[in-house]
Amino acid sequence: MANFTAADVKKLREMSGAGMMDAKKALSEADGDLDAAVDALRAKGLATAQKKSSRTAAEGLVGVAVEGTKGVAVEVNSETDFVAKNDKFQAFVRTVTKVALTLDNDDVEALKAADYPGGGSVSDKLTDNIATIGENQQIRRMKTVSVSQGAITSYVHNAAAEGLGKIGVLVALESDLSADTLEPLGKQLAMHIASMFPQALDAESLDPAIIERERKIAQEKAAESGKPEAVQEKMVEGAVKKYAKENALLSQMFVMDNKTSVEDTVAKFGKENGGSVKLTDYVRYQLGEGIEKEESDFAAEVAAAVGG
Known part of the structure; x- marks a missing residue:
């Protein structure tokens, strides 16, 4: 018996952007664990990394x-x-x-x-x-x-x-x-x-657990490439460095020009002034990031109330 519901499939699709069948298969393989299912879909290139706050x-x-x-x-x-x-x-x-x-x-x-x-x-x-x-x-x-x-x-x-x-x-x-x-x-x-939505001020301050999670996902992707082990290692390190650069505030590209890092933008401002x-x-x-709010089935609640 599957340890997930249709609502779980819907939520996974919203979290990952994956198709219906891919979402169902991932949930089945992950025994209903939504986070594990997202990781599996990302490793297969079927999902994009999304912030947890988008589903709170x-x-x-x-x-x-x-x-x-x-x-x-x-x-x-x-x-x-x-x-x-x-x-x-x-x-x-x-x-x-x-x-x-x-x-x-x-x-x-x-x-x-x-x-x-x-x-x-x-x-x-x-x-x-x-x-x-x-x-x-x-x-x-x-x-x-x-x-x-x-x-x-x-x-x-x-x-x-x-x-x-x-x-x-x-x-x-x-x-x-x-x-x-x-x-x-x-x-x-x-x-x-x-x-x-930076995750930390700099790369050194990023949560080690999150970095390790990204490393495992990158390793799965690299393994599926079939390339030599030395090449796979470089692929993994490249992916982890890219993640750190994109999620640490100081190394992010400044949104106002998308060419200069935040750190360089700040330094340049000081020099110019x-x-x-x-x-x-x-x-x-x-508001609410990291909190999951229960979604009620309004039709089921009405039916239950009428039945009661």
Whole structure:
């Protein structure tokens, strides 16, 4: 008996772009494991690498705030997009993000325990919101970036309100140039990050587990080529290096010209403006990335309700 459903086949096709029969065969061989099935399809050249965030569906808002040379991003989840449009929920996310700016760490529990303006703790206010709005809400994560001198630039893609949206980005530029001078560069870099979804600042910072996964996929592809072992090894190393280059922020081609790397673009900007600039850190929070939301079968629910 197959350990997958028609919904799994549909999801795999959306994740991979593979055909119906290829998706079914891959799921069967992977015993229903979606990630393993995607890897198998990619190894056979039947799928393209896709970000997990493209198949997530958690709701809520990402808030970003900057004060001087420090910035923070906070993700607060809700059950429905309707609540994310609620003025009270938006005010809560905006306030919590500002509270997060006052902390010295990225500990969500510390944020919950922090004082909330007007009385009580952030956790108390969250509990009150849940009771008032009637829907579960969670402060999921936060990250702070800072520089000793330079600028922190923020960007929200498709903002729901000022500083709030579904993709929030922060860029940390260490520099002896003024914040006003750095602002245009910071905005362009933030838009690049929102669009290109880098996995880490540089190749050395990429998750070793992800690199190993890419290596195994490349090895399977190389083995199927039938070429000599020495050639296969070069093919594998080339594929891994290509992946690292395309997924590390500093080595990505800058979207504004698609000719120069982000690292070289930043260095060039500093030279042209008579100073030094270094991109030292960034945050890219996309609402719900890494969370799988259960999809309900509405027709089945209605039938069950009628039958009950």
